[in-house]
Amino acid sequence: MTRILDFPYAGCSLTIPGTMNAAIFLDRDGTIIKEKEFLRDPAEVEVLPGAPAALKRLREAGFKLVIVSNQSGVGRGYFTLADVDKVNAHLTREFSRHGVQFEKIYFAPEAPDQPSRGRKPSPQFLWDAREDFGIDLASSYMIGDKLIDVQCGWNAGVKMSILVRTGYGAETEREFADKLERAVIVDDLCGAAEWIVNSLKG
Ligand SMILES: [Mg+2]
Numbered sequence: 482m483t484r485i486l487d488f489p490y491a492g493c494s495l496t497i498p499g500t501m502n503a504a505i506f507l508d509r510d511g512t513i514i515k516e517k518e519f520l521r522d523p524a525e526v527e528v529l530p531g532a533p534a535a536l537k538r539l540r541e542a543g544f545k546l547v548i549v550s551n552q553s554g555v556g557r558g559y560f561t562l563a564d565v566d567k568v569n570a571h572l573t574r575e576f577s578r579h580g581v582q583f584e585k586i587y588f589a590p591e592a593p594d595q596p597s598r599g600r601k602p603s604p605q606f607l608w609d610a611r612e613d614f615g616i617d618l619a620s621s622y623m624i625g626d627k628l629i630d631v632q633c634g635w636n637a638g639v640k641m642s643i644l645v646r647t648g649y650g651a652e653t654e655r656e657f658a659d660k661l662e663r664a665v666i667v668d669d670l671c672g673a674a675e676w677i678v679n680s681l682k683g
Pocket of ligand 1: 508509510511512625626627648
């Protein structure tokens with residue numbers, strides 16, 4: 482467990498080096514649950530096959546799990562913040578049945594044309610997680626199915642951004658091949674967990 486020394490002035494803390502306090506930052510839709518355009522009904526949540534096992538493996542490897550999600554359906558007026566909370570609560574319950582806990586779910590409710598503090602590809606929520614949990618971003622990973630996900634990781638300075646081919650991932654791989662040279666591309670969350678765990682050995 483990394484110890485954090487809190488300084489008496491706001492926004493400054495010191496992480497003692499030498500201990501791992503890394504996170505896996507996860508996109509939600511198309512990455513850990515099935516992509517359903519503008520998902521608003523908890524009953525529609527479908528955990529992707531193998532996702533709980535993959536996340537359990539990453540937890541056991543010592544990573545904190547943090548979800549970072551754009552939910553522009555709120556800003557577009559398709560659903561409310563309460564709907565997002567209900568979906569997230571359901572998802573949290575589903576994964577906890579498999580023994581998987583998330584540290585926090587950050588989400589940006591704004592539409593693409595609205596000012597937003599954290600909407601991906603902004604790295605803001607990863608910076609927030611650094612403050613909230615003392616996470617070392619340079620030892621952390623970002624996993625998602627869109628270009629904005631991998632860009633978010635790069636913008637925050639994570640060790641590696643990983644694109645999964647689930648959700649919009651296969652389409653993203655075809656469409657933005659020239660922009661993905663620095664990304665690792667795998668079939669799904671299991672592939673991502675496998676890649677990460679193997680990279681720790683090397
Ligand atoms: Mg997604």
